[in-house]
Amino acid sequence: MDYQKVKILLDKIKLSAPKVLVLGDIMLDCYINGSVSRISPEAPVPILSFEKEKYILGGVGNVAHNLVNLGAKVKLATIIGDDSEGRIIKDLIKKIGILSNYVHSTPNINTTKKTRFISKSNQLLRLDNDSIGYKSSDHLYLQNNLDEILSKIDCIIISDYNKGVCSESIIKNIIAKSNLSLIHI
Numbered sequence: 001m002d003y004q005k006v007k008i009l010l011d012k013i014k015l016s017a018p019k020v021l022v023l024g025d026i027m028l029d030c031y032i033n034g035s036v037s038r039i040s041p042e043a044p045v046p047i048l049s050f051e052k053e054k055y056i057l058g059g060v061g062n063v064a065h066n067l068v069n070l071g072a073k074v075k076l077a078t079i080i081g082d083d084s085e086g087r088i089i090k091d092l093i094k095k096i097g098i099l100s101n102y103v104h105s106t107p108n109i110n111t112t113k114k115t116r117f118i119s120k121s122n123q124l125l126r127l128d129n130d131s132i133g134y135k136s137s138d139h140l141y142l143q144n145n146l147d148e149i150l151s152k153i154d155c156i157i158i159s160d161y162n163k164g165v166c167s168e169s170i171i172k173n174i175i176a177k178s179n180l181s182l183i184h185i
């Protein structure tokens with residue numbers, strides 16, 4: 001079933017928009033498109049001639065974006081780096097209409113970024129820059145706002161990509177404090 005059919009069905013049901021907390025690891029997905037017409041004389045690798053660059057939300061950001069497209073009111077709880085990638089993520093979140101009160105920016109980590117180099121729909125290479133170095137103070141921000149977050153939502157989706165946001169203590173705390181439906185992706 002495609003997106004338009006699901007949207008039409010949901011519009012017919014006339015349900016109020018659910019308030020969803022989406023918690024987890026966010027990533028910046030970068031797509032660098034170009035064309036390859038020759039091989040490098042330095043090593044047997046293709047030379048990609050740059051044409052365009054595109055950024056989209058990855059990880060929990062993709063989950064949040066999909067929920068917004070289905071009509072949900074989404075609150076995002078995540079941790080990003082205080083870096084250029086984190087600023088791009090903040091801009092994308094705002095543009096999409098995701099509530100970002102619980103997006104914590106910290107200088108302790110680099111924002112996770114996945115860069116894909118593509119030529120004619122073929123992925124040539126993926127370059128990963130993963131976040132490392134979370135401090136307990138970064139998780140404390142989410143812990144301290146948990147009661148406020150949980151009081152204003154209908155359900156929770158936890159999207160863990162094993163990058164560090166979904167610590168055991170945060171997950172246990174959410175489960176203990178919540179009597180809401182819990183979906184784990």
